Amino acid sequence: MTRKPLIAGNWKMNNTISEGVVLTQEISNRFEKEWAEDVDVCICPPFTDIKPAKTVLDTDRCKVAVGGQNVYFQPKGAYTGEISVAMLKECGCSYCIVGHSERRTLFGETNEDVNLKAKALIEGKISPIVCVGESLEVRDDGAYIDYVCRQVEAAFAGIEAADAVTCVVAYEPIWAIGTGRTATPEQAEEVCAAVRATLGRLYGADVAEKMRVLYGGSMNEGNAELLLAQPNIDGGLIGGAALKAASFIAIIEAAVK
Numbered sequence: 626m627t628r629k630p631l632i633a634g635n636w637k638m639n640n641t642i643s644e645g646v647v648l649t650q651e652i653s654n655r656f657e658k659e660w661a662e663d664v665d666v667c668i669c670p671p672f673t674d675i676k677p678a679k680t681v682l683d684t685d686r687c688k689v690a691v692g693g694q695n696v697y698f699q700p701k702g703a704y705t706g707e708i709s710v711a712m713l714k715e716c717g718c719s720y721c722i723v724g725h726s727e728r729r730t731l732f733g734e735t736n737e738d739v740n741l742k743a744k745a746l747i748e749g750k751i752s753p754i755v756c757v758g759e760s761l762e763v764r765d766d767g768a769y770i771d772y773v774c775r776q777v778e779a780a781f782a783g784i785e786a787a788d789a790v791t792c793v794v795a796y797e798p799i800w801a802i803g804t805g806r807t808a809t810p811e812q813a814e815e816v817c818a819a820v821r822a823t824l825g826r827l828y829g830a831d832v833a834e835k836m837r838v839l840y841g842g843s844m845n846e847g848n849a850e851l852l853l854a855q856p857n858i859d860g861g862l863i864g865g866a867a868l869k870a871a872s873f874i875a876i877i878e879a880a881v882k
């Protein structure tokens with residue numbers, strides 16, 4: 626089956642509102658309307674930039690979606706510094722990243738948190754982009770497939786098939802993030818195929834075949850085409866290369882080919 630690819634740009638903690646508006650405008654100007662038939666595109670700016678970016682895209686009728694980089698699972702209350710699903714929704718978010726390795730390693734996010742966040746997003750009709758991936762230590766130990774598949778199982782615990790199908794999984798080996806050391810297409814495909822097999826065990830092959838599995842980790846305009854040509858890689862979660870309109874657009878073009 627052919628799955629529509631998703632190219633998601635994770636801006637991380639980059640761009641003030643004014644900088645974010647400029648970048649969004651550049652992306653919007655270069656985004657060809659007909660691409661939207663063949664690829665879904667999303668930008669995930671910092672919280673402060675989401676609404677201004679969405680306004681630019683809406684004004685241009687540009688079919689690039691916006692997403693959050695994180696969310697808290699509680700609906701409201703005394704959770705200083707956190708953002709709810711409803712807040713993301715009102716900013717126009719269609720997607721939200723959960724369990725990014727930077728959240729897991731720098732901010733102590735656990736598999737259980739990721740699961741709760743994914744469930745809250747599903748409830749709010751925002752598609753979670755569930756990030757999984759192993760450290761270099763785990764890879765060198767050789768048990769990386771088991772490790773990643775266990776992260777997938779934990780993230781989807783208690784989520785029904787009808788909801789799982791709205792979710793995206795992003796495989797991001799930590800050793801490839803921001804390092805310029807991309808996984809080879811074969812390395813990325815091996816784990817993305819194992820992720821899909823895990824989804825198949827959880828939900829059956831039909832559901833697993835419909836779900837999108839992305840690769841992330843130093844994807845750029847030079848390596849995107851080969852990575853995206855792999856049968857189990859349905860798009861990319863892009864960090865550094867999403868911060869320049871030209872490179873982000875080149876990756877989108879590689880997905881449309």
Ligand SMILES: O=C[C@H](O)COP(=O)(O)O
Pocket residue numbers: 635725797801802803804805841842843844862863864865866
């Ligand atoms: O969310 C994006 C990933 O962490 C990849 O970042 P990167 O493309 O800068 O390696």
